[in-house]
Amino acid sequence: MPKLNVSRRRLILSTGAVAAGATFFGPWKTLHVYGQGAKKPIKLGLTCDASGQYGASGQDDLRGIMLAVNEANAKGGVLGRRVEVVTVDTETTPATGSRVAERFITRDECGFLIGALHSGVANAITQVAAKYGTIYLNTNSSAPSEAGENCSRVKFVWDGNGANFAKAAVESAARSIGKNWMLLTNDYVWGHTTSAATKALAEKSGAKIIDNLLVPQNTRDFTSYLLKIQQAKPDVVAAAIGGDDIKALRQQVADLKLDRKPAWINNQQDWPDVWGAGINSLFGVFGTTWYHKLPLPGVEDFVRRWTAAWPDYQIAVPGNVSYNGYMATRELLRAIQRAGSTNNIAVIKQLEGHKMPAAERMQHFDAYIDPVTHQVQQTIYLAERNPAPKDDTDMFKILSWTKPDDAKDDAAPTKCKLVPYDKVPTYEL
Amino acid sequence: MDLLAALLPHLVNGVSLGLLFALIALGFMLIVGVMEQINLAHGSLFALGAYAAFVVMAGQLPLPADLLAQWKQVPAGWRYVAALVAAPIVAGGAGMLLELCLRRTYGKDVLYGLLFTFGAALVIEELIRILFGTRDYVLPLPRGIGGGFVFLDLIYSTYRVYAGLFALGAIALLWLFLERTPYGAIIKAGAHDSEMVRALGINLTRLRLWVFAFGTALAGIAGVILAPIWGIRPHMGVDAVVPAFLVIVLGGIGSFWGAVAAGLMVGMVVGLSGAYASEWSLLSMYLLLIAVVTFRARGLLGKRSVLEV
Numbered sequence: 116m117p118k119l120n121v122s123r124r125r126l127i128l129s130t131g132a133v134a135a136g137a138t139f140f141g142p143w144k145t146l147h148v149y150g151q152g153a154k155k156p157i158k159l160g161l162t163c164d165a166s167g168q169y170g171a172s173g174q175d176d177l178r179g180i181m182l183a184v185n186e187a188n189a190k191g192g193v194l195g196r197r198v199e200v201v202t203v204d205t206e207t208t209p210a211t212g213s214r215v216a217e218r219f220i221t222r223d224e225c226g227f228l229i230g231a232l233h234s235g236v237a238n239a240i241t242q243v244a245a246k247y248g249t250i251y252l253n254t255n256s257s258a259p260s261e262a263g264e265n266c267s268r269v270k271f272v273w274d275g276n277g278a279n280f281a282k283a284a285v286e287s288a289a290r291s292i293g294k295n296w297m298l299l300t301n302d303y304v305w306g307h308t309t310s311a312a313t314k315a316l317a318e319k320s321g322a323k324i325i326d327n328l329l330v331p332q333n334t335r336d337f338t339s340y341l342l343k344i345q346q347a348k349p350d351v352v353a354a355a356i357g358g359d360d361i362k363a364l365r366q367q368v369a370d371l372k373l374d375r376k377p378a379w380i381n382n383q384q385d386w387p388d389v390w391g392a393g394i395n396s397l398f399g400v401f402g403t404t405w406y407h408k409l410p411l412p413g414v415e416d417f418v419r420r421w422t423a424a425w426p427d428y429q430i431a432v433p434g435n436v437s438y439n440g441y442m443a444t445r446e447l448l449r450a451i452q453r454a455g456s457t458n459n460i461a462v463i464k465q466l467e468g469h470k471m472p473a474a475e476r477m478q479h480f481d482a483y484i485d486p487v488t489h490q491v492q493q494t495i496y497l498a499e500r501n502p503a504p505k506d507d508t509d510m511f512k513i514l515s516w517t518k519p520d521d522a523k524d525d526a527a528p529t530k531c532k533l534v535p536y537d538k539v540p541t542y543e544l
Numbered sequence: 545m546d547l548l549a550a551l552l553p554h555l556v557n558g559v560s561l562g563l564l565f566a567l568i569a570l571g572f573m574l575i576v577g578v579m580e581q582i583n584l585a586h587g588s589l590f591a592l593g594a595y596a597a598f599v600v601m602a603g604q605l606p607l608p609a610d611l612l613a614q615w616k617q618v619p620a621g622w623r624y625v626a627a628l629v630a631a632p633i634v635a636g637g638a639g640m641l642l643e644l645c646l647r648r649t650y651g652k653d654v655l656y657g658l659l660f661t662f663g664a665a666l667v668i669e670e671l672i673r674i675l676f677g678t679r680d681y682v683l684p685l686p687r688g689i690g691g692g693f694v695f696l697d698l699i700y701s702t703y704r705v706y707a708g709l710f711a712l713g714a715i716a717l718l719w720l721f722l723e724r725t726p727y728g729a730i731i732k733a734g735a736h737d738s739e740m741v742r743a744l745g746i747n748l749t750r751l752r753l754w755v756f757a758f759g760t761a762l763a764g765i766a767g768v769i770l771a772p773i774w775g776i777r778p779h780m781g782v783d784a785v786v787p788a789f790l791v792i793v794l795g796g797i798g799s800f801w802g803a804v805a806a807g808l809m810v811g812m813v814v815g816l817s818g819a820y821a822s823e824w825s826l827l828s829m830y831l832l833l834i835a836v837v838t839f840r841a842r843g844l845l846g847k848r849s850v851l852e853v
Contacts, residue, residue, distance in 0.1 A: 166779055171678045302823050329823035335774040335783055336561060338704060339818030339825070342553045345698045362680055362775050370772075371692040371699050391680035392775070429677035 156199035157192070157457060158544065159184065159444070160219030162230040162240050167207025168332065168358035169232035172387040172436050176230050176255055177202060179433065179440030182424050187448045194452060201225065205236055207358070212236035216243035216251075226457050226544035227252070229444055232358070232385075232436070234258030234305040238265050245269050248459050248540035250466075252443040255436050257383055258305035259312055262490035263530035265304075268539050269459070271466055272490040273443040274435075277309025277355060278524035280382050280402035281316050283495045283517040285353070288400070289320035292378045293350020298327040299340065299364075301356050306330070309355035309382050312524065317353070325349055334360050337367045344377065353380045354399075362388055365396040374398030384498075386434020394510040397500035404493060405438040405478065406511050413477045417441075432508045442476060442491075458543040460536050479516040485523075488531045492519035553698055554819045555812070560708035562811020564770060566804045567711035568784050569791035570718055571762030577735040577798040578755045582654075584661040585642060586763050586788055587781025588668035589635040593764025594683070594771035594780060595672060596634040597627035601684050620686040627683075631768045632761035638668070639760025643753050665781065672778045680777040683768075690772075707769050714765065715804055722800065731755055735798065787829065794833050796846020805844055 161180055164173030184198050192198055201223050205212040212231070219225040220243065228244055228251040231237035237256035244251035244267070251270045253261055259278040261270075289296070296317050300310040306329075314324050326347055328340050344352055356364050361384070368374050379399025389397060407418050421433040421441075433441075450465035451457055468486040473494070476482050482493035498511040572586045599605055601623050603616040615623075642664055649656040689706045692699040722728035734741045734751050742748045766784065774780055791810055795802030810829045818825035836844065 165678065170779065171680065171777075174678050331823065331826040333783065334826065338557050338561070338701065339554060339815050340822065342557060342698060343819045343822075346550060346553075359680070359775070359777065362777075363773070366682060366775060367701070367773070370690060370703065371701055373692075373699060387679070391777075392682055396682070429679045 154196045155544075156197045157194070157227075157451065158223065158225045159198060159200045160216070160223060160225030160228045161200050161202035162205045162212060162215055162219070162228055162236070163202055164207045164232055164236070165204035167233075168360070169207045170204075171391065172232045172255065172358070172385050173205070173207070173230070175387040175430060175434065175436045176232065176440040178421070178425050178428065179437035179442075180229055180254070180444045182421055182437075183441045183444035183448065185424065186420075187445075193448045194455065194457075198448065202230075205230075205240075207233050207236060209233075209235040209239035213239040213243055216240040216249075220244070220247045220249050224544060225249070226459070226542065227447060229447070230254050230440065231256045233303075234261055234265075234308075235303055237261055238304070241265060241267050241270050246540075248542060250447070250459050250462055252447055254439045254443045255385070256305065257309075259308040259524055259527065260304055260530075262485070262488040262524065263308070263527045266488055266490075266527075266531035266533060268463065268489075268533045268536070270489055271443070271484060272488075273439045274491075275383065275402065275404045275493060275495050275522070276490065276524060277305065277382050278312035278526065279495050279522040280497075281309065281313040281353075282522045282524070283402060283515070284380050284400055284497055285313055285316040285322075286320045288351055288378065288380055289317050289322040294322045295348075295350045296322045296324050297344060297347055297349035297352045297377075298324060299344075299352055299354040299356060300327055300329050301360060302329040302331045305357060306355045310353070312526070313353045313355065313380075313382075315526075322351070330356060330360065332358075332360065335363050337364050341367060341371060341373060345373070349377050351378045351380060352399075353382075355382050357382075357385075358388065362392050362396075365392050365398065368398050369396045383435070385436050387430060387436055389510060390430045390434070394500060394504060397510060400497055400499050400514065403435045403496050403498055403511065405435045406496065406498065406513060407432045407434065408505075408509055408511075409477065409479075409513070411477050411479070412474055417477060438477075442471075446471065456543060458541065460539065460541050463536075463539075480518050482519055485528075487533075488524075488527045489533070490524075490527065492523055494519060495522040549696065553696060553700075554816055556700075557704075557819075558812035558815030559808065560704050560811070561815050562808035563708045563711035563715070564766075564773075564807075565787055565791055565810050566807025567714055567769065568763075568766045569788040569795075569803045569807055570715065570800075571759040571766070572785075572788040573792045573795075573798065573800065573803045574718075574731075574762065575756055575759035576792060578731055578738075579752055580654075581646070581657050582661070582789070583642075583756075583759070584658060584785060585664040585668060586661075586760070587783070587785030588665040588672075589638055589642075589760045589763040589781075590767040590770070590784040591672060591776075591778065591781040592638055592668060593631035593635040593767030594776045595676060595681075595767075596631040596764065597768040597771060598681050598683050598776055600627040600630045602681075620684065621688065624686050624689075628765065628768055632764040635764025635767065636757040636761030639763075640753060640757045642760070643756035646756075647749075665785075669778050669781060676778070678778060680775050683771040683776060685772055703772055707773065710769055714762075718762070719800065790829055790833055792843075794836055794843055796843030798847070799843070799845040802843055802845030809844075 163177040203215045231253045232255045234256045237253045253272045255274045257274040257276045259276045262272045298310045300306040381401035384401040454461040454465045469484045471482045473481045478494040480494045495517040497514045501512040575583045791806045795806030813828045817828040
């Protein structure tokens, strides 16, 4: 149509410059709970996504963490010191996670880092934390590699991972549904490690993997994958798709009524992802570490406290993501209290091997922090869409709960090599 | 024959996807053509259109409770039609505001306009977050265009077919508007030689305002059409602006049919790679761009530059 006065080269270069600038300069936001009294506050750096693929989940994580912090401060703080937080959007981007972690440690003098959804971001933060010896709680990234090849002496992993959920689901599905399996894998570290665990378990149970479709991150249209699945006619599709991608997939599977055949085994379904898409988009069997309607002591009280803390929040009740954030933070603060110090090595030793009673964690079985991998070994739940919900929030029907040791990732201890304590830089803030 | 039967669904999917890519790029192309302005807020206005449609369809309008209750009783088909009208109005209105603010950058370094529209994109996305939160939404659809149907023993999405046909219709209407109406002639003339248009007594300032509104309204419509497939979330604009930019560069900046052809090529490449080399499906469009631009720097149907020999 028209002739431009601006050269194409200049136009494209300028656009590239703007895009590069945008990537580098993120929107920094800080949230301060200012310390009071003479003692220096204990400062936590919260590496929670507010944008990108896991933006919604990151903000849910943040609310669980903040509830634990607020409750600790309401009881007089930890070691008589108030707990202060600073949070910045890690943008579901490893480079941003790395930059934010560096800033928290070197500029804001945070002694502890908490938060992550995306395994790439979690791994990037771990590298920075390990350099300074800063304790890092990976609250919600569930790649098996986080407690395997990417484990660290300073990192503690709080979520159940892909291997845990696969162990809970795969064997019985291979036995009862069929032997022809297809994998649908998000093309990044969590997807790959989760599908690898699923594949190993499925093949061990006699199933045959007929194809593995790799799905690039940020895929919004799954039509070609769904056509391919229909053409291949597998008995089971095991999907390791996360974040915004699983929301789009769920919507498209539900729309085509492909949720009954083939059988779908999804990995963990994070509550914020489910909340947005609604109950009708849930399909297949999926995993979780916690549900707000578990008939266990303490659950109702926790839900009440959480909803009172966040009355206007877009998600009405806490789910697994907020739960993990809360539990991780609460246990860290307790560990500092038990250690009687913020010395990182002392706190690490308090966390390693720490046992957490089922009643305190509002799960069916006692949990513990594996001293070899630093992953919390906990009850793993399998669920499906609730056919008879009691209210708008009652979307899951819990099918089973597996003991921590029965769902444990057997491969992780062979992959995880923790450095000795004397190789970890020490600090006390 | 078996190969063809296996390939056919993916070819159909590629065409339908390509039409959607072209739909996303058309408004972008129109603004680049007439304004010589890369509007990096195009994706945010796309998102604004999707949110506007959601507000109308889900009955979340700022109305008194009794009126709202009545609105929710209106059949979904009519609410969807209202959404299709409301979304371009909202996106076009926002686009007009954007153009009014953008005027100060005209005649200056192109970087000013880029930075301004990039800033506007961030502001719009943040406003969406403030108003609607970070959660995602699903656009309810009338029964007639939802669900699936069986063709060649496979289940197809009815909505994908509808969306493809809608995109085809929109492309045809836009072409008719540009080629067969006096307004289209003025727009094309403005794109070709704006000073001459001004000399002929046409109010160039107003022309730019309306072209910007029209282009962004098209972004709003694309937002409504893509929302049921992609979902509605604050950063959905990023998903749109990158392929839109890619399609117009690939097609040749300012070329209508170039954009359509490029959209179809991108759709075909993404669709086929999704089926047969799935890990390459998103990367494939960038590889296509590199391949085309390497051998034809001005894109498929772009005008030859005076600098080219």
